[in-house]
Amino acid sequence: MIPLYHDLSEETVLVVGGGAVGRRKALNFVEEARVVVVSPAFDDRLIEAATGNDGSGGDDAPPSIELVRAAPDAESVSEWIDRVAPALVVASTDDRAVNAAAEATALDSGLLVNRTDVSGGRDPGSVVVPATVADDPVRVAVSTGGQSPALSKALRERISAEIEGAGAMAELTGELREELSTAGVAPEIRREAIRQVVRSEGVWKGLQKGRSKARTEANNVIEEVVDR
Numbered sequence: 001m002i003p004l005y006h007d008l009s010e011e012t013v014l015v016v017g018g019g020a021v022g023r024r025k026a027l028n029f030v031e032e033a034r035v036v037v038v039s040p041a042f043d044d045r046l047i048e049a050a051t052g053n054d055g056s057g058g059d060d061a062p063p064s065i066e067l068v069r070a071a072p073d074a075e076s077v078s079e080w081i082d083r084v085a086p087a088l089v090v091a092s093t094d095d096r097a098v099n100a101a102a103e104a105t106a107l108d109s110g111l112l113v114n115r116t117d118v119s120g121g122r123d124p125g126s127v128v129v130p131a132t133v134a135d136d137p138v139r140v141a142v143s144t145g146g147q148s149p150a151l152s153k154a155l156r157e158r159i160s161a162e163i164e165g166a167g168a169m170a171e172l173t174g175e176l177r178e179e180l181s182t183a184g185v186a187p188e189i190r191r192e193a194i195r196q197v198v199r200s201e202g203v204w205k206g207l208q209k210g211r212s213k214a215r216t217e218a219n220n221v222i223e224e225v226v227d228r
Ligand SMILES: C[C@@]1(CC(=O)O)c2cc3[nH]c(cc4nc(cc5[nH]c(cc(n2)[C@H]1CCC(=O)O)[C@@](C)(CC(=O)O)[C@@H]5CCC(=O)O)C(CC(=O)O)=C4CCC(=O)O)c(CCC(=O)O)c3CC(=O)O
Pocket: 024, 025, 028, 114, 115, 116, 117, 118, 119, 120, 127, 128, 129, 130, 131, 132, 142, 143, 144, 145, 146, 147, 148, 149, 150, 151, 152, 153, 156
């Protein structure tokens, strides 16, 4: 399996099954997408997350979770997919037949599907959700190819400390590469300078002390490369 990052802003994710797993997926996807959960019963924390967030806040409203109380069977789950028009369907009921029908309909309609009750052996379009750790805009995703989700979670917890400050480093070097480009620095020198900045202990330490300290450190690194 090859990891790809998918922009789901402005999209809808349909979660079929609102138990503990459906709740985890809904809370993950609502960071970016509108989420609709269809289920006869809902996890308490899912109800909490959806409360006061009815999705009717107009175009500028942040993404929301909408709960719809219904128990579609394997035949009628396709009606929900048609009605909600999602980009991704999460099949997270404890009923294998309903999950299988949701998967088949999604794939027939050219939609992405996340089947939560199976691992391995996937058709194109059937995606797994990795464990994710973020220091925005940096995001690290871990998958074990479905073999050991608990290991994905444990590794995610370890990596969390490892990427501290990476978001600020991404922003700083994003600016620097634009500046070097605008200043007309030759591409190979520019690339070398940026490669050195992201590996510089001084810049990483500088970021902990504040933006201007990091900038000074980065400028020193860049000058050395440019003057070489
Ligand atoms: C294939 C996949 C499909 C998908 O859901 O996308 C899948 C499938 C299954 N998970 C199962 C069990 C558990 N899943 C977790 C946790 C997570 N599961 C996630 C992803 C994935 N799970 C995909 C593969 C990812 C990969 O490649 O590694 C994470 C990473 C992301 C997320 O879901 O948000 C999230 C951690 C989030 C975080 O904290 O970072 C825990 C741990 C816990 O709950 O503490 C357990 C119990 C321990 C165990 O069993 O390992 C079962 C058996 C169910 C049963 O026994 O009935 C199946 C079905 C099967 O294996 O057949």
